[in-house]
Amino acid sequence: MKILISDKMDPRAAEIFRERGLEVDELPGMSPDELARVIGEYDGLAVRSATRVTPALLEHADNLKVIGRAGIGVDNIDIAAASQHGIVVMNTPFGNSITTAEHAIAMMFALARQLPAADASTQAGKWEKSKFMGVELTGKTLGLIGAGNIGSIVASRALGLKMKVIAYDPFLTPERALELGVEKVDLDSLLARADFITLHTPLTDQTRGILDADALAKAKTGVRIINCARGGLIDEAALKEALDSGKVAGAALDVFENEPAHESPLFGTPGFISTPHLGASTTEAQVNVAIQVAEQMSDFLLSGAVTNAINMPSLTAEEAPRVKPYMGLAESLGKLVGQTLGEQIESIAVEVEGDAAELNIKPITGAVLAGLMGSYSDSVNMVNAPLLAKDRGLDVSEVRHSHEGDYHTLVRVTARTPDGPRSVAGTLFGHNNPRLVHIFGVGIEAELTGPMLYIVNTDAPGFIGALGTTLGKADINIATFNLGRRKVGGAAVALIAIDSPASRETIRRLCELEGVREVVALRF
Template sequence: MTVKVLISDQMDPKAAAIFRERGIEVDEITGQTPEELAAIIDQYEGLAIRSSTKVTAKIIDAATNLKVVGRAGIGVDNVDIPAATARGVVVMNTPFGNSITTAEHAIALMFALARQLPEADLSTQAGKWEKNRFMGVEVTGKTLGLIGAGNIGSIVASRALGLKMKVVAFDPFLTPERAVDLGIEKVELDELLKRADFITLHTPLTDQTRNILSRDNIAKTKRGVRIINCARGGLIDEAALKDALDSGQVGGAALDVFETEPAKASPLFGTPNFISTPHLGASTSEAQVNVAIQVAEQMSDFLLLGGVTNAINMPSLSAEEAPKLRPYMALAESLGKLVGQVVGEDIKAVAIEVEGAAAQLNPKPITGAVLAGLMGTYSDTVNMVNAPFLAKERGLDVREVRHDREGAYHTLVAVEATTSKGTRRVAGTLFGNANPRLVELFGIEIEAELGGSMLYIVNTDTPGFIGKLGTALGEAGINIATFNLGRRKARGDAASLVAVDGKIGPDVVKTLCALEGVRKVVPLVI
């Protein structure tokens, strides 16, 4: 089957070359209107974008075959993540391809502010020699305040330390150990605002970070502070920044990003000591090549091998891990399907247990596969991406339990569902590290292959029952492929898992329920 990818924004040609080298068919169609994109997007399994294409809920609804959106760059503001997640579409970015480029741009803007370079250039080229007008400041010995000390922020910190600056950082996710490793001081936001001579922002735009440099927070800064933003528009209250520049509270500001882009007009334009660039943080030839290569490689790994790298809405799964996990994920999904179809909608909580060799693997794909099988009972569009989302939406409590011990089997995956009537547990293993087998069925030991059309039957263990069951199925024209039986004790409860050729209709179920000793019949599709 041919896999197709659409590149809808201008991208370095190496991206298309990588797709083709990996055997993926690729179309490069840029500059489309939303209506034009919606009309063709259902032809593609992958969509590679930069910042121009807006992947809205309407586009995602039209993308019936779409499996992955790859953003060549960091920001995914132009992708409707909840809509993609709900439809089971993986959204990836390339957070490291332009990190150095963006960090260097922030340092460049810091120097431009410190020495008033743009204004000095304009003045000199206008024939003025205003040497005394442009009195700058040194950065050596000054305090740089980082708002956000992640990948890009940490690079800025290393460059600033090389310039003999002192670096303080506000980042809720920065551990004290990591701060020591970086050679910086972790502080609260108010402390940073009070101490910093320069402030540079390197944090995503979220509800918590929107206007993090608000009017109130700008008023808390050291008078004459210089502010740089190469991260996201919306982190700074631009009207408040304008007033602070006019009053001298802020000595200079350099913005590469704006709340509304493209920024064709802004009250900040023309303000003394203000520098602006048109979102150039990632605009170097090296960065453009890097992100194009990375997004093509990541999308190819996912579409061809199942590897998930730098996904926004799904745990990472390397291309090397994927082959090892694939049989476990098949087992996990089958167990989830079995529980979902037998137990029904009365599930309040699910525990996924891994034991032995399974406990050494990345548990998130296994959990996702269980939930995909389980939630498939309620949705025909569920997959590993949106299953956790759907489970959360239903208020389903999900737990992961890992046992390093090895029990009766060298590897084991178990699914325990909690209902209003108690708990129901199934478990399976792999034969030869590849072939899934059911080994426990609601408290009864059983060994069975899982797949296709099956019957789950609970009955009283009595002589002759298997013959009666076979006769009833034969009379209904149903051929038995495999038959697996387990029981708790002689003449007690027994459970059968019967694989059959063909679909089990309601009439067959009614006939089987009428057999003596039968307590439950559930047709399964696994």
Template sequence: MPKVLISDKMDPRAAAIFRERGVEVDEITGKTPDELKAIIGQYDGLAIRSSTKVTKDILDHATNLKVIGRAGIGVDNVDIPAASSKGVIVMNTPFGNSITTAEHAIALMFALARQLPEANAQTQQGLWPKNGFMGVEVTGKTLGLIGAGNIGSIVASRALGLKMKVVAFDPFLTPERAVEMGVEKADLDTLLAKADFITLHTPLTDQTRNILSKENLAKTKKGVRIINCARGGLIDEAALKEALDSGHVAGAALDVFVTEPAKESPLFGTPNFICTPHLGASTDEAQVNVALQVAEQLSDYLLDGGITNALNVPSLSAEEAPKLKPYMALAEELGSLVGQLEGDRIQSVSVEVEGHAAELNQKPITAAVLAGLMRVYSDTVNMVNAPFLAKERGLDVREVRHDREGDYQTLVRVTVKTEGGDKSVAGTLFGNAQARLVELFGIKVEADLAGHMLYIVNQDAPGFIGRLGSTLGEANVNIGTFHLGRRNQGGEAVLLLSVDGVVNETVLNDICKLAGVKTVKLLRFA
């Protein structure tokens, strides 16, 4: 039974879902990093919110960890590169609090437009400042949307319902999607010049850090109002303070800050500035939704292999996983075969699928090929860290999908580029379940890849198989299966033999001495 740790406070229904699905779960919250390191090695899964910091040091102690689930969107508290190198999947729940965060942005926009916090404070002081606050309507105004993903698109729909015009900047927004959303797609400078209100809904990356810099704030329309419920660091806070003081920016509302908890900020006390303590996801509905989603996602992976909302590996639904499992097993065996035979000579990898395999999600098949190929370098490699290991080694990876019909109902081909030219292996499934090698470096051969195997390239000649059998028999090496292929009569032949146990160097040297032998290699498959 898989075991999961819930290390942050979460709706109790999350733990109930784990238990109902057959996953053992412990709810242990508030642990220090050292306390967490002491227990994390017991668990296959870790469910967190924002309090737990999953650092490389924690991951080094997580010897059994397979998956981390963040109940929420942001994963700033998880070292994703370190998790990937350890082969740990990182998931989030990007849709559970989308509506809540979008509504908070709209609420802050109204608060800015009508100066609600200041009006409330003075009214409660008995001042009755009826003539002191002159707001603006949002109807007919232009909302500049920086980031048009899930949350941004919800904000856009709400703004359109308020009869606003929406201009969106997002490098990933297609013209077709912009039309579907009812927004104007624009570059950043155009948005800054047009917008009466600007709201940010983009992750914090090297490209988006300080996207509202001092320079870009100067490009905005005078009197603009700015809202940020996404990530601290998207706005230069010192520059925003200057723009508010000068009156160029009429108001700003932030739910997020560069440093959190924000105990101090240059913006605190600035007129026309509103702030909330990262409340974007703080509704009862959102807290329940993300807790339930993270429990379902972790259970799906640990029990069925389903991967949903993963940040460092291709997604694979619980429905897809059983269908893809035999194809992934075949792909991993092919990758392992070519990795053991070509090793450091490999410069690039191409994964081709045709027939039934071409109708499936190819990303997990490619990841399985890389997992097999990279296993020659590390015994802890898996589908998560294999693509990163391949990238570190400078391997270019291509995917090719063929609609054509071939000799087999389904086929997976792995071709590697080496200094000696392209080398290709191909395999199929018998009965939609049993993996079988059908081609090895241009030679037709049918073989099961399992256990200890001998790979032998020799000159096809009468008597060779007998001499090989005698050599192995004299060394007390038993042959399990025997697979033979050749380019043509009297030409180059390939033998794949499964043997009962490891063949030592002495026996390998004796085989090398046999007449006509060109290559001998011991292979190992799971």
């Protein structure tokens, strides 16, 4: 497999790829057209922030399986387009967390003591000691907007400085707030109480402009604001007005709405400090994110492990060997349901019991959906299958049963249809070999492989002979023959593995056999 590193990255990344047996090309600085011409050769793309992964680029990425972002923000990657193409997108959210948090703390100190202005004045030969009266951090209230990974680190450092920390984060639980030592508040309360505000949230439709003119008007007079997260979280024109009016005593930005920021209405404003997106710019962080992205991408390509993916459930390297056989079983069950029930499906429920209930169920559900949606669309995998299912309006649910039933482990897929629920179930023989054990109310043991026929007929003598004769006349050899029935003389099911696919004419002839109710050609 081949990896392209398209942005400047620490050399350790390429070394790790090569150590893992992957071929690597380091080609930073390519134009979009140059990148489009070569991207089709690669299985993986490692980027930082310079490369823009657009829908147009991905149209040329026929072999691409994974994009790794050495850093946190993935604004330069079109996640939706990558998902539609079945490409996993990973980032490294922890590699530069401490570095970014420390930069936010440094900016807070710089604001509190007016360090940049005092430095410039002193180096200009002035001695304006009385001009630069600062404020202490001790005893002040710090308001965190976002209390995730980086926000929590900032909170711990601020508590060490004897600050009081309050936090606005819709995803922050009371238990986690207690663990962090912060007070959870709503946004209006934070604005009214905070002496300093730091932002640590991604840029989304919900957070864009979270500090706009209305929010700044609600803020405590004399507040100081720090943003080392993403540009666009603050309305820069509104911040300029708030600085000029004295409502905001100071602001420090490491990120801007438009970068590189060669000009801004904020530049030159008294009380304003800026740095050129330096949050992750330490030697340690650059090495850490390079190592992490290379290890994550290598693990995915070589073992199927998924770490820090934006558009796919995580699956650790330790979990992957145990879960993979279940994923194969789940995908086959999804294919069976999709090919037999088709457009009738209104919702899907994935149930696991016994040993399977102890596993990470998300990849199993993803595999079911990949098999199911592959019946309707081409080029489907675990990345884009959930999107396709959502587009079709399919509800998906998951259920765990810790008890063990007839089998030590079981995966069941139930489709709700206008005629009621229809279920299939399978298990693993020897912990590794998938087997179907139940189909639509009939117990049957079968290996789902290659071209097959699913036939429902009235249980009666002579049917198997007529079936075999019809297939023989079509020059189709039977590989395996699996039978099941609910009761004598009732509905019987046959799952037949065949050496070559059955033609439409053969399917028509099978449908004409006496007692046949349904014939479906399957492929696994």
